[in-house]
Amino acid sequence: MNPLLEQFLSEAREFSEGIGNKLLQLENEPNDQDAINELFRLVHTLKGNSGLFTFPEMTRVLHAGEDLLGMVRNEQIEYSRELADSLLDAMDFVMALCDDIEKSGVISTRHLQSTERVTDALRALMPVLPDTAETDAGAKADRAKFAASPQALLPLAAVPTDARVEAIRHVRAGDPLHWIAYTPVKECFFQGDDPLHMARQVPGLLWGTVRPTQPLPSLAELDTYSCVLEFHLLTTAPREELNELFRYVPEQVKIEKVDLLWQAVPEDGQAYAVQAEPTEVPSIISQEEAVAVEAILSAQQQILGLDDQSAWKAGRMRSVASVLRNLSQGLGQDADASDIEGALASSLATGDGAPLLQWMEKHRENLSHRTWRSDTVTTGNEPLSRETATNSMAAGGIAKPVAEGDIKFGRRAEDTINGPRSLKVDQAKIDLLMNLIGELVVEKNALPYLAQRAEVQYGVRELSREIKGKYSVINRIADEMQYAIMQVRMMAVSVVFQRFPRLVRDISHKLGKEVQLVLEGEQTEADKNIIESLADPLIHIVRNSLDHGLETPEVRRASGKPETGKLTIRAAQEADRVVIEIIDDGKGIDPNVIKRKAYEKGLIDEAASERMGDQEAVNLIFAAGLSTAETISDLSGRGVGMDVVRSAVEKMNGAVVINSELGKGTKIRISLPLSMAVSQIMIVESDRQLFGVPMDHVVETVRVSRHAVRFIKQSMTAILRGRVVPLKAINALLGIPALAKTNADDEFAVLLVQVGGGVMGLVVDGFRETIGVIQKPLAGILSSLSTYSGSALMGDGSVLMILNIRELI
């Protein structure tokens, strides 16, 4: 895939989302002119971009959308929900096309039908406005005419007789016959079209003409960049080929299948021939046609009169009979045709052409002389009258040159180049940068060790101090660099939020609920990975809120709430975490219902159910396999959802908390780290081994005197800042056969950690520094060790195991 296409696809997605947003915005404020303008601009730009590639299907749909919005913008039609639905449908379709292109590089043909359907749906919303039909030179008027009575008004009289005879022959042979009226739009030259070239490309051309749609102006007034010609063509090419050829300009082309009985002659001066019903035999033919018929008949006579080898004679007779049969049928004289067969048979039997000649004599009158008109034959170039021609010649001589200041297209040299102010960068490149800075952070940690060695091992104190000095500089730069790269990876949560208006709208419509969605803090930023992994859990929660939480308008009214429910999604940054809250003012979660369900599903036993507090019961909705919905809908209620939400959030080192008040509503709070790349780790020592503890868990480090430690049964506790804190020795937890050491004052080193809402103390041998590390997950056989969340490389090259505090305790 070339870079241009890649960029187009990524932009198309952005645009499509933007379009969706504007549509929803308009739903609330249908008269917001700015939003309409913006919407029009988006669709217009997207259409223009799609034109750079060979995606006529996409361009067509967008073009229809653009036309429709143009009318909305000009206040010719009003914005409505149906209109929004059609446009949203169209955008979904465009996205489907994009997916196709991304997968295979082309749009598969199966979309052709949908293109028609979607485009028609959009066009159906456009009223036919008389003034536009008139002003838009010919094209629309023609289209309307064709649409009004297809097949009825083909200007077939313009076709010269020889072409018609040829056409008859083809139709008789079973070839399709198509009439093409190609009226390029005025601006078509700017779109890179060359209508003449297009016409020359038409396969199976029998006849074609080109003429101006209106009398050509004088040379002085002629605009070379405005196309005023139209083409009419008669071809034997199959419809699909023609559709393929004109796939970029389907709205400028009218292709009609032509039946055989089209050769009726026009009334005087009428450009359009009335097409006769097959039963009505056309009774008149033009003089020219009569002459042609005469010529054909004479030729047949000559053929029959040839006197040569009998081997070819039978073939000649069959050929003559075939021509005569076609001719009489072509002229609508089927009755005459019947006895040709008889004549042919007797000619073949006798080996003499006489019976056929007799037939010709007998029917000559009928075929050619019966009725012919004395009018001149209409030619294709009729409208280009002699008078206009002379005028323009005369004017041409004395005309002024084209006025200065006329817009000259195609000359863009003076256009100022506005460089893009933002870059689109492949995420892989950023990830590479991130990995490199990670390595740098780790490597720089080696410098203090080096300084230490310089001093202790080699006794060069001076050098040691210099290394430390350099270290602090490098440390600062690396920190800033890391911060800068993290900023690059930062994305606003609006990326995820922007899909909610549409989601909420669609779901609430489907459920028959009225919901007002409030989004807050959309500019809150977090690491791209975090934001992206947030999307699915959030959708689950929002669906749940809409389906189970918010009530229908009737129920709400009955319980004294406003009919329209309110769903708030709020994002905010709190220290180094991003917090997202989803708040609805629905019916809340009934702890008793949850308890009962959980009991029925066998998730808790009776005793547990009795003991359980309300908050604990509400937390049960995070348990796998629990669904409280009475019926399973396609939205939610399958019992998957909230447990998936929790595991997804916890995978990112996040936490999810739910608060619910029966009858008032539910609040779900998700808290996530801002970035996952570099984590702060505190190093602790125990039995001469080092372990890492994520700083997220660390509350404080304290020294506790041996005397202050109390034993309650087997458990150690200590009273710290007025509360009882359970203590656990890390050696015991990890199965290290050693006792915790104390310092010179007989004090234990205790690391206070926060786990699942409570605080507890880890007794270690000593504390070391905190460092930023890139945590690597444990791979292979080690990955089953749940007590460690991962490992990190230290500055001196050693491996630091990082404790998973939650699992450890």
Add this chain to the structure above:
Amino acid sequence: MSIEFNEEEVTFRGVASVEDAEVLLDWLQKNPAATVQLGPCSHLHTANLQVLMAAHPTIASWPENPELRAWLEIALKSEL
């Protein structure tokens, strides 16, 4: 430039592009009695055709390509 302008005569060679039309129009206004040589022309952009149709110059030679010739004759000949 695939259109050659000589005194009172213009010759189309190869493919005449849309940009040529403007020059052609200019020139034909200054030389209304010009004759046109289409013989070596293999294609001309519709914009050029339009100019020729409006200007009705004398066609001194028709394109060698029979199919293009047919098109141009339909467009230009009926006027002469």
